[in-house]
Amino acid sequence: MKRQSYFDTVLLVLTFVVMTAAIIWALHIAPTANVEEGDNQRIFYFHLGSILPGWLAFFYVLYASIRYLKCRDLLWDRRGRAAGEAALAFSSIVLITGPIWGKAAWGVFWAWDARLTSALLQWMIVLGYVMLRRYMDDEGVRARVSSVLGIIGASMIPFVYMANRWFETQHPQPVIAGGEDSGIKDINMNIALLLAMASFSLLTFLFMRIGRSLLSAEARIKDIEARTHILEEEL
Amino acid sequence: MSPMLRVCAAMLAKDLRRELRSKEIFISGFLLSVILLCVIFFSVTASDLSFKKIGAGAIWICILFTGTVGMNRIHQSEMINGCYRGLILAPVEGGWLYLAKVAANVLLLGFAATLLLPLTAVAFHIPVFSNLPWLLASIYLGISAFAAIGTLVVVITANTRMKDVLFPMIQLPLVVPVLMGGVNSTAMALKGEPPGDWIQFLAALNVVFLSLGFLLYEFLLEE
Numbered sequence: 001m002k003r004q005s006y007f008d009t010v011l012l013v014l015t016f017v018v019m020t021a022a023i024i025w026a027l028h029i030a031p032t033a034n035v036e037e038g039d040n041q042r043i044f045y046f047h048l049g050s051i052l053p054g055w056l057a058f059f060y061v062l063y064a065s066i067r068y069l070k071c072r073d074l075l076w077d078r079r080g081r082a083a084g085e086a087a088l089a090f091s092s093i094v095l096i097t098g099p100i101w102g103k104a105a106w107g108v109f110w111a112w113d114a115r116l117t118s119a120l121l122q123w124m125i126v127l128g129y130v131m132l133r134r135y136m137d138d139e140g141v142r143a144r145v146s147s148v149l150g151i152i153g154a155s156m157i158p159f160v161y162m163a164n165r166w167f168e169t170q171h172p173q174p175v176i177a178g179g180e181d182s183g184i185k186d187i188n189m190n191i192a193l194l195l196a197m198a199s200f201s202l203l204t205f206l207f208m209r210i211g212r213s214l215l216s217a218e219a220r221i222k223d224i225e226a227r228t229h230i231l232e233e234e235l
Numbered sequence: 236m237s238p239m240l241r242v243c244a245a246m247l248a249k250d251l252r253r254e255l256r257s258k259e260i261f262i263s264g265f266l267l268s269v270i271l272l273c274v275i276f277f278s279v280t281a282s283d284l285s286f287k288k289i290g291a292g293a294i295w296i297c298i299l300f301t302g303t304v305g306m307n308r309i310h311q312s313e314m315i316n317g318c319y320r321g322l323i324l325a326p327v328e329g330g331w332l333y334l335a336k337v338a339a340n341v342l343l344l345g346f347a348a349t350l351l352l353p354l355t356a357v358a359f360h361i362p363v364f365s366n367l368p369w370l371l372a373s374i375y376l377g378i379s380a381f382a383a384i385g386t387l388v389v390v391i392t393a394n395t396r397m398k399d400v401l402f403p404m405i406q407l408p409l410v411v412p413v414l415m416g417g418v419n420s421t422a423m424a425l426k427g428e429p430p431g432d433w434i435q436f437l438a439a440l441n442v443v444f445l446s447l448g449f450l451l452y453e454f455l456l457e458e
């Protein structure tokens with residue numbers, strides 16, 4: 001227990017340091033990409049930075065779901081739930097920061113581009129996973145059933161991306177912008193991007209750990225409450 | 236016939252016989268499709284789009300909503316009178332029951348879609364007979380992938396407090412790739428082209444989700 005909290009503290013400090021560095025690099029050191037977009041482009045470091053943790057967390061849901069179905073240990077269910085909520089948070093950040101940047105770069109908040117549609121669908125799938133758990137009372141059934149949904153949802157994500165890529169190539173849209181990955185030349189921009197990705201990944205990891213310990217504590221409290229109730233009845 | 240296939244066939248026959256007697260899913264589903272076609276007609280007329288271009292979309296919107304309503308109904312009929320316990324007690328692995336359920340859903344939905352095709356052809360002036368084999372392949376492969384996912388999700392949401400709302404909310408985002416594959420391949424078939432890539436995509440979806448369902452259905456049947 002002590003070792004665990006020591007690890008959490010180290011993780012918290014590391015996240016804080018990397019996040020501060022990422023903010024300094026993204027907002028101050030990295031140059032702006034072009035004159036038209038100006039400082040608006042800087043939101044992009046945090047936008048791209050949250051895509052990776054969103055994916056990682058949802059694929060962790062897949063792993064935790066498989067582990068739960070194999071060994072039926074509720075710890076894996078809690079890990080899956082914490083990861084699902086982290087995935088939802090970061091997918092939401094992607095969907096909020098994207099349109100803000102899109103308005104500045106493209107002139108519209110939303111374009112039905114392959115990447116945007118895929119991100120929206122991924123968000124809806126993750127939301128479905130998180131919502132399902134809220135509407136189930138029995139802990140055992142909830143863990144079993146949501147693990148199955150976690151596996152199906154995570155297996156669908158590659159198909160979502162594949163279908164959207166093909167959809168775009170089948171129906172070329174008017175070119176609105178050169179695309180976000182037209183290549184980053186500046187070294188400081190690369191550093192800012194990598195730092196942002198690293199900091200958000202660390203933050204996801206931290207959220208998942210905190211979420212899991214909160215859920216375990218909640219389960220312990222419920223257990224104690226149930227025992228106290230039995231004792232009171234006996235007395 | 237092996238015992239597994241026998242139970243599978245019995246399940247399928249039970250679902251089909253039930254539907255033949257009550258006809259409730261077919262009638263409500265088919266009527267819903269006709270109403271949807273009317274709604275699509277009004278929206279398209281107002282937005283000045285040509286009928287031919289939205290033919291594939293119209294067919295798939297009907298399949299999607301009819302399928303969602305139908306699958307929910309089939310599962311609800313399984314929950315009354317302790318039928319679900321009978322399912323759990325069936326002397327085979329859950330995967331075989333899953334295949335029987337998917338087959339029943341595909342047959343019922345496929346039948347409704349086959350009746351829908353001439354209706355869409357008349358209403359939206361689309362040439363359904365020019366490339367019929369590809370058209371049927373696109374529709375049936377799409378329906379099969381749709382049923383493979385829907386059959387699992389309907390059981391997943393059955394234990395929740397808001398199952399009627401939660402089922403479409405969880406299922407529809409999951410079937411969007413099926414919808415994209417189905418619409419594109421149907422549109423290409425209607426244009427008279429072979430829908431190569433999209434048919435392969437639908438086949439891949441079928442393989443992945445039928446296998447996943449076969450493996451995972453067992454976990455959903457526990458009480």
